[in-house]
């Protein structure tokens with residue numbers, strides 16, 4: 357499909373010239389003569405690239421003003437300024453505001469094409485990065501306003517600027533990696549790399565190459581190890597308890613020295629790396645069972661952080677559901693669905709042993725599999741059975757989803773009615789025997805049935 361480029365210039369011949377050159381290259385081009393015309397055109401459809409003249413006669417906003425609006429409203433769309441001879445300074449000012457590049461009039465066709473190709477490539481990459489972050493869930497937005505989450509945020513804020521090693525403990529899928537990323541991003545190392553290492557994959561055989569890399573020469577190709585790759589940034593060891601006992605000592609040595617030698621190398625490589633580790637197991641237990649070195653544990657847990665499981669912050673679930681719907685929708689194109697109060701009550705009552713990751717997976721599954729009209733509300737019955745299974749069951753054998761959507765008084769009434777009907781049926785309609793079994797006076801049972809609207 358042809359790309360969509362908007363050219364904004366008050367001079368008709370320049371507009372046509374730029375559009376003509378780009379169209380010859382297979383791009384799609386549309387034109388606008390001033391700022392209002394441009395904004396109307398952008399409102400119809402967001403272009404992938406904008407060429408924007410700096411001086412525009414008769415335009416409500418000049419090029420720089422329009423650029424500011426565009427950067428605020430569509431920061432992801434690259435803008436290339438068209439500068440007249442002699443206003444290079446303005447063009448430079450435009451780059452400072454956020455323009456991608458500029459071309460100077462009179463320009464050569466090949467320069468125009470080159471700038472357009474590069475800007476479009478940038479646009480494509482930006483979009484891809486955003487999508488990948490959404491798919492992998494690695495965008496480090498931390499959702500939740502529960503007090504547990506607020507406490508976690510405070511600890512992240514406090515520990516981020518220090519260079520201290522952090523050990524993040526929490527159940528599987530609760531957001532330990534996200535916490536590590538948030539610490540990295542709030543630290544002075546934010547522009548440095550964030551390297552993730554799965555501890556279980558670091559076998560004694562491959563550990564040295566993976567962590568320290570391989571020196572080149574003598575038939576070996578040079579390989580950069582994780583410590584070197586993370587220089588100036590953060591190295592995150594996921595599930596540190598999985599680190600084989602044999603490799604724990606070596607890592608301890610690097611932590612003490614902050615230097616190592618590459619495999620086959622003789623010179624010491626010095627690195628500046630902040631180490632963050634995570635565990636879903638109790639490391640003190642691992643230490644007493646002899647599986648984890650105590651000295652390593654002390655080195656790693658200078659700042660211990662605990663990420664709460666989802667069942668400790670159920671009030672965050674509606675916001676998480678909304679956030680994941682947006683994320684999954686952006687990545688897959690699936691429409692956002694309204695989750696009804698009964699379905700939300702079920703989601704909030706579930707135990708979530710897999711925590712936030714499990715919730716996210718279920719929302720994705722729900723968005724893919726749920727039937728009905730796209731604007732139909734998701735009800736409790738539409739949730740995967742796995743989620744509804746822990747609900748209190750109703751005496752009539754149906755799931756308790758409906759109960760969970762009701763206030764206590766209504767839920768109790770519904771329960772009582774179904775319970776008593778079931779008991780009466782059990783005793784063949786015999787009120788005396790029913791009253792005896794349920795532990796009520798016969799007359800009290802009569803009154804109860806009457807108040808519940810059950811004819812007996």
Ligand SMILES: Nc1ncnc2c1ncn2[C@@H]1O[C@H](COP(=O)(O)OP(=O)(O)OP(=O)(O)O)[C@@H](O)[C@H]1O
Nearest residue numbers: 493497498499527528529530531532533534712713
């Ligand atoms: N508070 C939160 N807000 C938004 N997304 C979250 C939150 N917590 C976790 N997630 C998302 O849930 C998923 C699992 O989180 P993460 O990988 O950080 O958990 P983990 O505890 O490191 O998991 P594991 O124990 O499997 O290593 C990710 O997609 C992450 O982005």
